[in-house]
Amino acid sequence: MSENGHLPRVNGSGRATASSPAGSRIVIVGGGIAGQSVCEQLRERDPEVSVTLVCAEPHLPYDRVHLSDLLSGEEPSGPLGELQLRPEEWYDDNRIEVLLDVRVERIDPLAGELALSSGDTLAYDKLALALGSQPLMPPIPGIDLAGVYAYRGPNDTSAIRAAAAEASYAAVIGGGLLGLEAARGVQAQGCPVTVVHLMDRLMERQLDAGAAQMLLPAMEELDMEVMLERQTAELLGEDGCVRGLRFSDGEELAADLVAVSIGIRPEKELAELAGIDCNRGVIVDDRLRTSEPDVVALGECAEHRGVVYGIVAPIYEHAKVAADTLLERDGDDYRGSLPWAKLKVAEVDLVSIGDVEGDGGATSALADRREYRKIAIRDGRMAGAILLGDTRGTEALLEAVRSGERIDDPLARLAEAAEAGPEDLPDEAQVCDCNGVCKGDIVRAVTEDGMSSKQEVMRVTRAGTGCGSCKPLVSDIVAIAGGGNEPAYLCPCRKQTREDVAEQIMAKGYEAVSEVSEACGTGRECGLCKPALAYLVSQINDNRHREERSARHINDRVHANIQNDGTFSVVPRMRGGVTNSDQLRRIADAADKYGVRMIKVTGSQRIDLLGVQKEDLPAIWEDIGMPSGHAYGKAIRMVKSCVGTDFCRFGLGDSIKLGVELEGAWEGLHTPAKVKSGVSGCPRNCAEATVKDIGVVAIEGGWQVYVGGAAGGTVRKGDVLTTVETAVEAQRIATAFLQLYREHASFKERTYDFVPRFGLEEIREQVLDEDHQAALIERYRLAKTAAAAGDPWLERRRPYHPRQFASLDPVELPQAGLPGADGPGDPDPGDAPDDGHPADRELELVGPPPEADK
Amino acid sequence: MTETLLIEGVRVCEADDVPVGEGRAVTVAGRPLAIYRTDEGFFALDNTCTHMGGPLADGLVADETVACPLHDRRFELATGRAVGHECGGVAAYPVEDRDGDVFVTVPLLESLAADNPEPDAGAEEPEPEAVPAGGESPAGNTG
Numbered sequence: 001m002s003e004n005g006h007l008p009r010v011n012g013s014g015r016a017t018a019s020s021p022a023g024s025r026i027v028i029v030g031g032g033i034a035g036q037s038v039c040e041q042l043r044e045r046d047p048e049v050s051v052t053l054v055c056a057e058p059h060l061p062y063d064r065v066h067l068s069d070l071l072s073g074e075e076p077s078g079p080l081g082e083l084q085l086r087p088e089e090w091y092d093d094n095r096i097e098v099l100l101d102v103r104v105e106r107i108d109p110l111a112g113e114l115a116l117s118s119g120d121t122l123a124y125d126k127l128a129l130a131l132g133s134q135p136l137m138p139p140i141p142g143i144d145l146a147g148v149y150a151y152r153g154p155n156d157t158s159a160i161r162a163a164a165a166e167a168s169y170a171a172v173i174g175g176g177l178l179g180l181e182a183a184r185g186v187q188a189q190g191c192p193v194t195v196v197h198l199m200d201r202l203m204e205r206q207l208d209a210g211a212a213q214m215l216l217p218a219m220e221e222l223d224m225e226v227m228l229e230r231q232t233a234e235l236l237g238e239d240g241c242v243r244g245l246r247f248s249d250g251e252e253l254a255a256d257l258v259a260v261s262i263g264i265r266p267e268k269e270l271a272e273l274a275g276i277d278c279n280r281g282v283i284v285d286d287r288l289r290t291s292e293p294d295v296v297a298l299g300e301c302a303e304h305r306g307v308v309y310g311i312v313a314p315i316y317e318h319a320k321v322a323a324d325t326l327l328e329r330d331g332d333d334y335r336g337s338l339p340w341a342k343l344k345v346a347e348v349d350l351v352s353i354g355d356v357e358g359d360g361g362a363t364s365a366l367a368d369r370r371e372y373r374k375i376a377i378r379d380g381r382m383a384g385a386i387l388l389g390d391t392r393g394t395e396a397l398l399e400a401v402r403s404g405e406r407i408d409d410p411l412a413r414l415a416e417a418a419e420a421g422p423e424d425l426p427d428e429a430q431v432c433d434c435n436g437v438c439k440g441d442i443v444r445a446v447t448e449d450g451m452s453s454k455q456e457v458m459r460v461t462r463a464g465t466g467c468g469s470c471k472p473l474v475s476d477i478v479a480i481a482g483g484g485n486e487p488a489y490l491c492p493c494r495k496q497t498r499e500d501v502a503e504q505i506m507a508k509g510y511e512a513v514s515e516v517s518e519a520c521g522t523g524r525e526c527g528l529c530k531p532a533l534a535y536l537v538s539q540i541n542d543n544r545h546r547e548e549r550s551a552r553h554i555n556d557r558v559h560a561n562i563q564n565d566g567t568f569s570v571v572p573r574m575r576g577g578v579t580n581s582d583q584l585r586r587i588a589d590a591a592d593k594y595g596v597r598m599i600k601v602t603g604s605q606r607i608d609l610l611g612v613q614k615e616d617l618p619a620i621w622e623d624i625g626m627p628s629g630h631a632y633g634k635a636i637r638m639v640k641s642c643v644g645t646d647f648c649r650f651g652l653g654d655s656i657k658l659g660v661e662l663e664g665a666w667e668g669l670h671t672p673a674k675v676k677s678g679v680s681g682c683p684r685n686c687a688e689a690t691v692k693d694i695g696v697v698a699i700e701g702g703w704q705v706y707v708g709g710a711a712g713g714t715v716r717k718g719d720v721l722t723t724v725e726t727a728v729e730a731q732r733i734a735t736a737f738l739q740l741y742r743e744h745a746s747f748k749e750r751t752y753d754f755v756p757r758f759g760l761e762e763i764r765e766q767v768l769d770e771d772h773q774a775a776l777i778e779r780y781r782l783a784k785t786a787a788a789a790g791d792p793w794l795e796r797r798r799p800y801h802p803r804q805f806a807s808l809d810p811v812e813l814p815q816a817g818l819p820g821a822d823g824p825g826d827p828d829p830g831d832a833p834d835d836g837h838p839a840d841r842e843l844e845l846v847g848p849p850p851e852a853d854k
Numbered sequence: 855m856t857e858t859l860l861i862e863g864v865r866v867c868e869a870d871d872v873p874v875g876e877g878r879a880v881t882v883a884g885r886p887l888a889i890y891r892t893d894e895g896f897f898a899l900d901n902t903c904t905h906m907g908g909p910l911a912d913g914l915v916a917d918e919t920v921a922c923p924l925h926d927r928r929f930e931l932a933t934g935r936a937v938g939h940e941c942g943g944v945a946a947y948p949v950e951d952r953d954g955d956v957f958v959t960v961p962l963l964e965s966l967a968a969d970n971p972e973p974d975a976g977a978e979e980p981e982p983e984a985v986p987a988g989g990e991s992p993a994g995n996t997g
Contacts, residue, residue, distance in 0.1 A: 527919060562912065803873070
């Protein structure tokens with residue numbers, strides 16, 4: 001509710017007269033995107049407060065962003081129909097009073113009144129100035145000639161379009177963003193055009209020299225000439241109509257249509273007249289307040305910290321802050337906007353973000369395909385980007401610039417951005433810049449509000465309803481979010497997410513699965529999620545939980561992998577895939593002694609003994625005398641390595657040493673799903689580290705750390721988390737990532753799902769940040785200390801139950817002849833251990849018969 | 855119709871031979887059984903999963919059911935009835951804990967192998983299963 005209280009509605013039609021009764025009301029001057037946005041933001045915050053929108057033009061607020069489409073005739077509908085931001089009903093439904101075709105002549109801040117062109121006065125308590133801007137016109141002779149147009153405003157647009165259809169040769173003054181859009185529009189009418197630019201390259205604020213250079217041939221192909229470093233001194237005319245340009249060097253250019261687009265001139269006269277402080281625009285502070293406390297200004301008329309924004313994206317940010325200020329609410333301050341633009345130039349797609357020069361970065365240019373991709377970094381952080389011809393990764397790079405992501409390997413980051421899909425975007429990534437809608441808003445509309453169609457989501461979130469360039473992305477995100485209409489519950493049996501359950505475990509201090517089962521969800525236990533709870537309880541308690549073996553799968557009860565015939569496989573730990581003759585001898589002898597049916601070298605560089613009876617497990621472990629390889633559980637499996645610098649003539653890093661160390665450090669830890677790792681000693685990558693859950697690759701002068709790779713049912717190249725100089729750093733970072741994964745992944749969620757879901761950027765923030773990293777490693781140590789207390793295969797000497805590995809002794813009837821089924825798990829009676837239970841017992845007949853079966 | 859001769863109260867083990875919440879395999883007169891112990895008491899089922907023959911004694915016990923360790927096909931402990939799959943149920947046998955000794959009642963006649971001794975379990979005939987397993991073994995043979 002507004003602190004201003006609110007005005008009883010007098011006129012619900014939305015077409016109010018100016019004579020509404022006095023009271024607490026907000027008046028917005030300006031019917032452009034800025035004025036509209038602030039209406040929306042006010043209504044979102046306060047459904048009651050009185051809002052009046054005063055528009056100088058005779059139509060409802062429309063979208064100027066799409067002007068160049070209108071100009072190039074791509075919008076088939078009427079000149080404004082498609083561009084109208086909201087239908088008429090919206091203003092009625094939201095009780096926004098709209099005064100159309102009414103100009104504000106004067107502001108009286110002392111009285112809190114506006115003098116209107118209609119002769120009425122309009123009282124306000126709070127005033128928002130969204131006055132917009134006028135095209136900047138150079139004060140040169142001939143600027144008033146017929147055939148000279150400013151590229152601004154829908155009326156000008158249709159006029160230019162009509163003129164372009166008639167004209168024989170057009171010139172566009174201004175080779176900036178809007179100038180090039182205007183040129184494209186003119187050219188689309190079949191009129192040859194020359195772009196005249198004062199600077200030595202096109203779009204100097206959005207492009208670097210290389211990208212600008214690459215645009216030129218594309219423009220020439222479309223009959224668009226470019227003249228650089230030309231200052232127009234005069235427009236030449238004949239009979240009041242323009243016929244050409246004369247430059248300051250005396251050269252002339254024939255043109256019977258001239259479009260001028262050299263910048264904007266903020267509309268500030270109204271404010272100046274009222275004594276409000278102005279410079280280039282209306283000066284505002286971080287709350288968007290002008291020098292008059294009850295008056296805010298936003299959009300293109302405002303000047304914030306010396307900057308006037310001529311692009312659409314900041315308007316939304318302005319509107320949010322302005323709405324808070326108008327309602328006297330607290331909120332985030334406005335601290336400036338990231339300049340960026342997405343447009344088509346000469347049919348070439350272009351995205352320009354932020355500071356495109358930087359003090360370093362990486363560029364990949366393909367001149368023949370007119371592709372130019374660059375990321376610029378400053379002080380080691382992402383500062384800007386240019387994507388020309390190939391704009392894949394726009395959203396990811398935008399987010400990277402916004403967050404000031406640390407960039408260690410710009411080229412790799414550039415390549416990675418090209419691969420980034422909508423699923424890789426973090427929730428904060430802004431998808432719709434016209435309406436300031438983030439990915440998270442769209443996802444929530446689907447997952448929480450139950451919307452399933454793109455249209456519904458667009459209607460509610462307004463994503464994609466501005467310029468529309470983000471519609472495909474919106475639709476992708478809706479599809480991804482709709483993958484499951486339910487949140488990712490830990491188990492369907494309990495409508496609780498992993499986070500919910502984890503929170504309860506932490507809050508209540510649960511130490512065992514049975515406690516959690518009883519307290520959470522349905523209060524019953526469920527076979528599907530028991531192992532998930534077992535992991536969660538152990539992880540949260542840093543392995544100091546109370547182990548309940550009955551919550552574990554048989555593999556984790558007997559520390560071996562059950563096979564299709566009920567026998568088990570035995571894989572001893574072989575760190576880094578390195579073994580010796582002594583181990584091999586013991587393995588060979590054990591294989592013979594226990595009748596191992598197959599000895600298999602696995603893909604994880606170790607040896608698998610297949611076909612071992614459960615009862616034999618303790619004995620074969622004893623004979624082999626090596627620790628468990630954990631080849632049966634959701635745990636650290638192995639760290640595969642190549643021979644690295646020890647023997648390989650290409651080796652750059654000691655991959656064996658790092659592989660053995662990593663495996664020794666990590667072994668014994670349980671993880672949400674199995675974790676396979678690799679360390680390669682050079683980029684030839686013989687250990688296939690780039691397709692491991694965690695991979696480390698030695699490069700010249702350092703090590704790259706990869707995460708989220710897979711080469712199983714899913715194949716995914718890992719993402720480069722970072723590049724570091726020493727193996728010690730690589731180990732720290734890999735370990736911090738491992739712990740982050742242990743803490744945040746869902747049960748059975750492999751890293752190839754976790755990394756894109758959690759977001760590489762978020763992972764970097766957690767793992768590379770010094771404090772976060774130290775905390776992660778500390779928790780890893782706690783968990784590891786407890787886990788390392790015992791190699792599980794030592795349970796051969798201290799079983800958790802006398803019959804941990806043993807079946808019950810067979811019972812024979814005195815008279816033979818009954819059918820014996822040799823099913824799996826059917827132990828050989830001859831091998832049954834004798835621990836006080838006679839192997840052959842007499843059938844004991846007793847009565848009376850039991851009544852029930854339990 | 856075959857006559858059923860039940861052998862009542864074959865002693866299979868001591869109660870403490872089976873950890874609470876788990877199962878153990880036992881062969882009674884050549885018939886592979888799985889004996890389970892829960893907070894509710896003892897249960898006995900055929901040890902052979904109707905899906906792919908997995909050892910049900912090694913299954914995970916929860917919510918009065920057992921899930922086969924190979925592909926998570928579930929069966930009711932008390933009845934052997936199939937839960938959530940079409941592979942058919944298994945036989946369930948009366949079992950009793952008498953002062954620390956566990957007794958199970960099994961049918962004796964060979965011809966019974968074709969029939970199902972439990973009416974409950976007989977509701978669903980075991981069928982050959984060609985459909986791939988919906989569940990998955992928690993660890994593949996990947997070393």
